[in-house]
Amino acid sequence: MGTEIRQFTSIKEIVDYTSNQILQNKALFEDYSQWLGTLLRDFEKENKDEEWYKKTAAIQKNLKSQSKQPPAKSSNNKKAKGKGRKGEAESCWVYSGELQISFADEAQTQILFEAIEKIKAKIQEFEKFKLAIQQLSRLGLGTSVTYLIYIQEDSPKKIVLKSRGNTKGNESFNFAAEFSVPAYCDQ
Numbered sequence: 767m768g769t770e771i772r773q774f775t776s777i778k779e780i781v782d783y784t785s786n787q788i789l790q791n792k793a794l795f796e797d798y799s800q801w802l803g804t805l806l807r808d809f810e811k812e813n814k815d816e817e818w819y820k821k822t823a824a825i826q827k828n829l830k831s832q833s834k835q836p837p838a839k840s841s842n843n844k845k846a847k848g849k850g851r852k853g854e855a856e857s858c859w860v861y862s863g864e865l866q867i868s869f870a871d872e873a874q875t876q877i878l879f880e881a882i883e884k885i886k887a888k889i890q891e892f893e894k895f896k897l898a899i900q901q902l903s904r905l906g907l908g909t910s911v912t913y914l915i916y917i918q919e920d921s922p923k924k925i926v927l928k929s930r931g932n933t934k935g936n937e938s939f940n941f942a943a944e945f946s947v948p949a950y951c952d953q
Contacts, residue, residue: 774913777903784896802878890920
């Protein structure tokens with residue numbers, strides 16, 4: 767995840783880029799959800815009675831029901847879940863400097879849940895951004911504007927509209943050169 771600035775010449779380009787990012791993240795969300803489901807089914811035989819497995823299975827069921835419904839706008843639930851899970855996460859992890867290491871089955875499900883939650887949030891951010899861009903298109907800016915988008919941690923955060931004006935000379939590429947070809951003589 768990084769920081770970048772991308773330049774677009776039309777709103778259609780931005781919408782296409784945003785739609786592509788949404789599709790990629792949804793595919794990743796589905797892949798990780800299926801992976802998590804498979805893990806939980808595999809762990810069910812060995813860990814069915816353990817407390818962490820029961821909590822994980824309940825969270826996974828909740829996650830499935832949320833993915834079929836439109837995204838909720840309440841951010842209080844996410845904060846409460848994150849705080850509750852933080853203490854649990856530390857129980858199966860060992861710190862080695864800034865790196866956390868674990869050999870527990872529980873840790874694998876935890877990292878998948880964390881990834882799924884972040885991907886879901888990213889999808890929601892891109893969908894909100896796409897709506898904002900579509901509203902921006904109603905201003906009728908067309909192709910007279912260059913759009914600079916500031917992307918931080920793979921999510922668009924800011925947009926700068928830069929008027930192109932009459933900069934035809936800057937947009938076209940002029941090539942002027944002399945070519946010389948060596949002459950070959952047949953004797």
